[in-house]
Amino acid sequence: xxxxxxxxxxxxxxxxxxxxxxxxxxxxxxxxxxxxxxxxxxxxxxxxxxxxxxxxxxxxxxxxxxxxxxxxxxxxxxxxxxxxxxxxxxxxxxxxxxxxxxxxxxxxxxxxxxxxxxxxxxxxxxxxxxxxxxxxxxxxxxxxxxxxxxxxxxxxxxxxxxxxxxxxxxxxxxxxxxxxxxxxxxxxxxxxxxxxxxxxxxxxxxxxx
Amino acid sequence: xxxxxxxxxxxxxxxxxxxxxxxxxxxxxxxxxxxxxxxxxxxxxxxxxxxxxxxxxxxxxxxxxxxxxxxxxxxxxxxxxxxxxxxxxxxxxxxxxxxxxxxxxxxxxxxxxxxxxxxxxxxxxxxxxxxxxxxxxxxxxxxxxxxxxxxxxxxxxxxxxxxxxxxxxxxxxxxxxxxxxxxxxxxxxxxxxxxxxxxxxxxxxxxxx
DNA sequence: GGACGACCTGAACAATTGCTCACAATAGTG
DNA sequence: CACTATTGTGAGCAATTGTTCAGGTCGTCC
Numbered sequence: 001x002x003x004x005x006x007x008x009x010x011x012x013x014x015x016x017x018x019x020x021x022x023x024x025x026x027x028x029x030x031x032x033x034x035x036x037x038x039x040x041x042x043x044x045x046x047x048x049x050x051x052x053x054x055x056x057x058x059x060x061x062x063x064x065x066x067x068x069x070x071x072x073x074x075x076x077x078x079x080x081x082x083x084x085x086x087x088x089x090x091x092x093x094x095x096x097x098x099x100x101x102x103x104x105x106x107x108x109x110x111x112x113x114x115x116x117x118x119x120x121x122x123x124x125x126x127x128x129x130x131x132x133x134x135x136x137x138x139x140x141x142x143x144x145x146x147x148x149x150x151x152x153x154x155x156x157x158x159x160x161x162x163x164x165x166x167x168x169x170x171x172x173x174x175x176x177x178x179x180x181x182x183x184x185x186x187x188x189x190x191x192x193x194x195x196x197x198x199x200x201x202x203x204x205x206x207x208x209x
Numbered sequence: 210x211x212x213x214x215x216x217x218x219x220x221x222x223x224x225x226x227x228x229x230x231x232x233x234x235x236x237x238x239x240x241x242x243x244x245x246x247x248x249x250x251x252x253x254x255x256x257x258x259x260x261x262x263x264x265x266x267x268x269x270x271x272x273x274x275x276x277x278x279x280x281x282x283x284x285x286x287x288x289x290x291x292x293x294x295x296x297x298x299x300x301x302x303x304x305x306x307x308x309x310x311x312x313x314x315x316x317x318x319x320x321x322x323x324x325x326x327x328x329x330x331x332x333x334x335x336x337x338x339x340x341x342x343x344x345x346x347x348x349x350x351x352x353x354x355x356x357x358x359x360x361x362x363x364x365x366x367x368x369x370x371x372x373x374x375x376x377x378x379x380x381x382x383x384x385x386x387x388x389x390x391x392x393x394x395x396x397x398x399x400x401x402x403x404x405x406x407x408x409x410x411x412x413x414x415x416x417x418x
Numbered sequence: 419g420g421a422c423g424a425c426c427t428g429a430a431c432a433a434t435t436g437c438t439c440a441c442a443a444t445a446g447t448g
Numbered sequence: 449c450a451c452t453a454t455t456g457t458g459a460g461c462a463a464t465t466g467t468t469c470a471g472g473t474c475g476t477c478c
Contacts, residue, residue: 015424016424016474016476018424018426019424022426038336040249043465044467045466053427055427055466055467056426056428056467059466060426064466065467127246127250163395170383170387170388174379174383174387179375198376201414205410227456253437262456264457265438267437273436274437
């Protein structure tokens with residue numbers, strides 16, 4: 001069923017410039033509509049309407065509604081992944097607090113565009129879909145990174161590095177989501193400071209920061 | 210529109226025992242279906258089917274789908290609220306860590322039944338509805354409680370008590386959600402210890418636990 | 419400039435959903 | 449038993465949704 005449909009919908013590479021433009025307009029509109037109304041209420045017709053594109057065009061570029069969200073998620077995760085990759089190469093030495101600060105800053109920056117959209121991605125996303133797979137794969141990568149950090153860095157004092165890493169990654173990600181998308185959002189700079197303090201004190205076993 | 214419907218649907222108090230039973234069956238089924246499939250895919254017909262009750266009966270007890278989720282949420286929040294109330298009366302003295310531990314334990318216990326359902330409540334809940342109002346009101350109560358604690362308790366060392374309280378409440382709530390509903394959940398006892406450590410070290414300014 | 423393919427259009431379809439209503443079954447009362 | 453109120457039933461309606469398709473418009477290249 002679904003695989004047949006996918007065969008009927010082999011979206012091609014655009015040959016003309018306007019095609020790429022249309023594609024981008026659809027994606028922007030989808031980001032806005034999903035962020036504003038959530039995934040369920042963000043209908044494809046509404047997305048097409050906001051993109052000033054016919055519904056037919058939308059389905060020329062995306063085989064179904066899920067695919068739109070999937071691309072949105074993929075792009076977002078890739079940005080985060082790249083930023084973390086850069087961080088990993090640049091800053092080999094440094095205090096734990098400094099490393100965590102860079103980490104936190106990346107996550108905050110990565111969410112600055114549209115916090116509500118990201119909330120949709122993490123929450124309203126269809127269950128058990130490829131979207132969730134990608135999100136959790138990305139999460140596992142980050143946990144692995146932090147776990148290695150906790151193992152290697154001399155300031156780190158935790159018993160179970162794996163559980164601690166899971167705690168830290170989840171804390172940073174979830175609190176940034178929650179506290180920047182809240183009706184009364186915490187200011188970014190302060191949020192960064194508090195998150196760094198929290199996570200660092202936890203990882204250093206309550207010792208000096 | 211909606212208000213007219215509500216007038217047509219003044220659900221009465223049940224006069225016979227079987228009515229209360231049916232109501233409970235519907236609620237249990239809804240909890241299961243929502244937890245399993247999410248809010249959008251958890252259709253009223255599916256709920257009725259699982260409750261072994263006709264769809265008509267379901268609508269005799271709940272005016273619409275939202276009302277079912279609302280009751281589920283209300284009950285859950287009330288349980289948490291009552292538990293916190295009891296805590297507040299019992300334990301006036303104690304170390305910060307001890308108080309936080311009691312707090313964390315309540316949240317974990319409150320989620321033990323069906324972690325996935327709670328995820329639905331917090332996430333898939335219809336946007337800008339009464340459900341969200343209740344959730345955020347409960348959250349504000351907890352923030353106020355923690356804020357007062359941070360102000361009064363001698364061990365607490367934080368600059369901005371309000372922001373710190375928001376961080377702490379959000380951390381406990383979100384991490385319990387995330388790490389008990391994950392595919393590879395963290396064991397409850399360990400989660401409690403780690404959360405208490407994290408929050409306490411944060412609140413005491415990195416000093417001794 | 420004509421012709422072919424890339425691109426775009428939007429009315430309409432099939433499927434699904436929340437929900438209603440006319441009726442049936444059951445419990446309580448005398 | 450008969451009568452009424454309470455509770456239960458489920459086919460089907462109205463509305464909405466994701467998606468398709470027959471046919472247009474536009475760009476590009478000979």
